[in-house]
Amino acid sequence: MATKTPVVDVHTHMYPPEYIQILEARDDIPIVRSFPGVAPDPRIVLLSTEMAPLKAAEAKAASGEQPTLESLPGRPLTTHYASVAQKIHFMDTHGIDVSVLSLANPWLDFVASDEAGKIAASVNSGFSAMCAANPGRLFFFATLPVTAPADVLLQTIKDVRKLPFCRGVILGTGGLGKGLDDPEMEPVLEALGEAGLIIFLHPHYGLPGEVWGPRGGTTGEYGHVLPLALGFPMETTIAVTRLFLAGVFDRLPKLRMLLAHSGGTLPFLAGRIDSCVRHDGHLWKEAQKRRSIWDVLHEQVYLDAVVYSDVGLQAAVAASGAKGLDRLMFGTDHPFFPPLGTDEQGEWESVSMNADAVAKALGDGTDAAKNVMGGNAARILDLVAGEQEKA
Amino acid sequence: MATKTPVVDVHTHMYPPEYIQILEARDDIPIVRSFPGVAPDPRIVLLSTEMAPLKAAEAKAASGEQPTLESLPGRPLTTHYASVAQKIHFMDTHGIDVSVLSLANPWLDFVASDEAGKIAASVNSGFSAMCAANPGRLFFFATLPVTAPADVLLQTIKDVRKLPFCRGVILGTGGLGKGLDDPEMEPVLEALGEAGLIIFLHPHYGLPGEVWGPRGGTTGEYGHVLPLALGFPMETTIAVTRLFLAGVFDRLPKLRMLLAHSGGTLPFLAGRIDSCVRHDGHLWKEAQKRRSIWDVLHEQVYLDAVVYSDVGLQAAVAASGAKGLDRLMFGTDHPFFPPLGTDEQGEWESVSMNADAVAKALGDGTDAAKNVMGGNAARILDLVAGEQEKA
Numbered sequence: 001m002a003t004k005t006p007v008v009d010v011h012t013h014m015y016p017p018e019y020i021q022i023l024e025a026r027d028d029i030p031i032v033r034s035f036p037g038v039a040p041d042p043r044i045v046l047l048s049t050e051m052a053p054l055k056a057a058e059a060k061a062a063s064g065e066q067p068t069l070e071s072l073p074g075r076p077l078t079t080h081y082a083s084v085a086q087k088i089h090f091m092d093t094h095g096i097d098v099s100v101l102s103l104a105n106p107w108l109d110f111v112a113s114d115e116a117g118k119i120a121a122s123v124n125s126g127f128s129a130m131c132a133a134n135p136g137r138l139f140f141f142a143t144l145p146v147t148a149p150a151d152v153l154l155q156t157i158k159d160v161r162k163l164p165f166c167r168g169v170i171l172g173t174g175g176l177g178k179g180l181d182d183p184e185m186e187p188v189l190e191a192l193g194e195a196g197l198i199i200f201l202h203p204h205y206g207l208p209g210e211v212w213g214p215r216g217g218t219t220g221e222y223g224h225v226l227p228l229a230l231g232f233p234m235e236t237t238i239a240v241t242r243l244f245l246a247g248v249f250d251r252l253p254k255l256r257m258l259l260a261h262s263g264g265t266l267p268f269l270a271g272r273i274d275s276c277v278r279h280d281g282h283l284w285k286e287a288q289k290r291r292s293i294w295d296v297l298h299e300q301v302y303l304d305a306v307v308y309s310d311v312g313l314q315a316a317v318a319a320s321g322a323k324g325l326d327r328l329m330f331g332t333d334h335p336f337f338p339p340l341g342t343d344e345q346g347e348w349e350s351v352s353m354n355a356d357a358v359a360k361a362l363g364d365g366t367d368a369a370k371n372v373m374g375g376n377a378a379r380i381l382d383l384v385a386g387e388q389e390k391a
Numbered sequence: 392m393a394t395k396t397p398v399v400d401v402h403t404h405m406y407p408p409e410y411i412q413i414l415e416a417r418d419d420i421p422i423v424r425s426f427p428g429v430a431p432d433p434r435i436v437l438l439s440t441e442m443a444p445l446k447a448a449e450a451k452a453a454s455g456e457q458p459t460l461e462s463l464p465g466r467p468l469t470t471h472y473a474s475v476a477q478k479i480h481f482m483d484t485h486g487i488d489v490s491v492l493s494l495a496n497p498w499l500d501f502v503a504s505d506e507a508g509k510i511a512a513s514v515n516s517g518f519s520a521m522c523a524a525n526p527g528r529l530f531f532f533a534t535l536p537v538t539a540p541a542d543v544l545l546q547t548i549k550d551v552r553k554l555p556f557c558r559g560v561i562l563g564t565g566g567l568g569k570g571l572d573d574p575e576m577e578p579v580l581e582a583l584g585e586a587g588l589i590i591f592l593h594p595h596y597g598l599p600g601e602v603w604g605p606r607g608g609t610t611g612e613y614g615h616v617l618p619l620a621l622g623f624p625m626e627t628t629i630a631v632t633r634l635f636l637a638g639v640f641d642r643l644p645k646l647r648m649l650l651a652h653s654g655g656t657l658p659f660l661a662g663r664i665d666s667c668v669r670h671d672g673h674l675w676k677e678a679q680k681r682r683s684i685w686d687v688l689h690e691q692v693y694l695d696a697v698v699y700s701d702v703g704l705q706a707a708v709a710a711s712g713a714k715g716l717d718r719l720m721f722g723t724d725h726p727f728f729p730p731l732g733t734d735e736q737g738e739w740e741s742v743s744m745n746a747d748a749v750a751k752a753l754g755d756g757t758d759a760a761k762n763v764m765g766g767n768a769a770r771i772l773d774l775v776a777g778e779q780e781k782a
Binding site: 181 | 569573598599601603613615628652659660663664665666672673698699702706709731740744
């Protein structure tokens with residue numbers, strides 16, 4: 001049976017309709033609001049600094065005077081976020097054979113404890129149905145009810161493991177609310193490792209707004225660039241490093257993580273982390289008995305290839321060790337970063353930048369490039385059905 | 392005349408005696424305090440979270456009960472910080488021919504406005520004297536009185552330009568107090584560019600402590616690792632990106648910056664910054680008329696090679712463009728990161744990690760490695776006297 005290596009997108013998000021309804025009913029971020037007559041799509045607002053502009057726009061609309069389209073905060077919630085048909089069209093447009101879907105941030109980080117388990121079950125059931133309706137094309141990372149009581153959370157892990165298209169879980173850096181190095185998070189991470197569920201670690205919270213300066217916040221003159229380009233990858237880097245320093249990777253050898261945005265900045269900073277540990281009298285005595293940050297990168301961490309340059313991609317491969325080419329997985333971050341001023345049904349520059357980076361760094365059509373573009377994901381995430389589908 | 396390529400250290404700090412006296416007279420960070428009978432060297436405390444432990448140690452000492460050595464915050468202020476003879480010994484031990492000295496952080500960021508000009512003149516005069524006493528071995532980056540009135544600050548730039556061993560200025564990310572993208576900072580950056588003085592941009596402030604979590608602050612169980620390994624490089628990355636987004640590199644084509652710690656994380660994140668700019672409707676219209684972040688890296692920014700891994704070093708070279716090998720400069724970060732438990736008069740692992748990274752990434756003794764180890768610095772910073780000295 002002749003098979004071609006599939007192209008697999010491991011970093012691709014959705015807000016299913018049942019999730020959007022929750023956001024529409026809320027009064028604070030994350031929140032969805034519609035401005036009929038001003039914007040064709042509702043706005044989804046995720047960043048706290050954007051609540052004031054949202055309130056202002058709502059007040060203006062309520063007074064009968066319409067806000068301008070340009071003044072609306074957040075992003076247009078286009079069909080790209082909620083429609084599985086649109087996802088398949090996007091995949092077809094970009095030659096993507098298989099997508100591993102995940103709920104977009106901030107997942108269920110904000111929901112009430114007593115509702116979280118039920119909502120998670122509903123969201124995961126929704127994703128399951130989407131995958132079942134598109135066999136071989138779609139798999140998913142499940143959503144965890146991180147605010148739920150421990151027994152509900154652990155039961156969810158057992159439940160999602162049985163879902164036929166589930167290939168791991170997506171998780172934010174907040175953990176149960178106090179970060180991934182919170183000792184109460186460790187049983188959860190252990191259960192995920194034991195269940196063989198890869199954690200797709202994704203940022204949401206960025207960095208405190210003051211670091212962007214008076215001109216740089218999300219409502220400032222630099223737009224969203226600083227929080228998204230720097231805040232997100234730094235958040236991921238901090239979360240993984242905290243986990244490493246807490247010794248969690250060492251205590252949980254079965255723990256596997258796929259880090260969003262090629263690990264944030266971890267490939268570049270691993271050397272400095274290693275050096276700082278080696279030069280810290282309080283830490284080094286214990287640390288030298290453990291795996292190093294390089295060992296973690298080589299053995300327990302996978303990186304997506306969402307880094308938008310061959311320079312970053314090459315560093316991600318190199319940081320992943322001798323088998324680095326076997327550990328990277330292509331992704332698009334769809335439906336974030338739609339093209340400006342061109343048809344959203346056509347090709348997206350945010351996709352081609354990442355595909356071009358792979359081709360430039362590893363050679364166009366080489367085995368190494370094919371592995372990063374999909375072969376690795378098919379093997380690591382067990383997407384064989386997807387591979388056979390393309391045979 | 393046969394010349395060998397010198398080994399040049401462009402990232403090497405001192406606290407001259409007149410600066411230490413200022414810190415000894417202070418009641419808040421940065422501060423120097425002695426604990427005779429407990430620690431052989433005074434402690435230098437730079438981080439705000441360490442003031443409480445310092446006060447506690449002082450209170451204990453005042454009560455007659457001595458604090459333990461382990462409980463003392465900050466770092467031992469050894470002769471490595473203040474003695475030029477020790478600097479020369481360190482250079483000889485590590486085969487460093489030439490060092491370009493700079494005052495260590497936080498420079499004069501904290502001094503009173505009416506004293507800053509005078510203190511800067513004194514510090515720069517002190518560095519001049521050290522260099523004059525070691526011709527060909529020592530040059531320096533001058534210190535600016537950033538809190539002084541504008542006329543004093545601009546006059547200092549004119550003054551240091553005339554100092555024979557001055558090869559640029561060291562600058563923190565705070566600028567005049569509101570960041571480098573503060574419009575009031577632009578005339579200062581312009582004056583430096585016009586004077587041909589390279590800015591050695593160095594972090595000090597890190598990130599707000601809450602991002603390290605309950606276990607991760609400087610007095611937490613992870614020691615100094617998170618603030619130093621992640622906070623410092625992220626601070627540098629944010630500062631340069633703010634400057635880029637403000638259009639300053641474009642308006643000041645003569646501006647040249649040497650970025651500490653290989654640019655923080657800029658080589659790895661440049662692709663993501665570029666993509667975020669290209670996908671921001673508010674920014675892209677203006678941004679596409681300007682230099683890209685890659686242009687800035689290729690033309691206006693130099694990187695030191697203080698990155699502690701061949702992975703990071705290779706990324707720094709690649710990010711610096713076709714002439715990347717001509718733009719990197721070796722550094723040690725001496726006297727920070729002394730070896731643990733071994734003789735501080737011997738070899739330092741923090742030096743060998745960076746030298747080994749160059750050899751591993753570029754080949755031991757190749758022309759490329761020699762350029763990074765010193766040839767580039769000799770050419771870019773005009774250290775010809777130093778080069779001839781070794782002929």
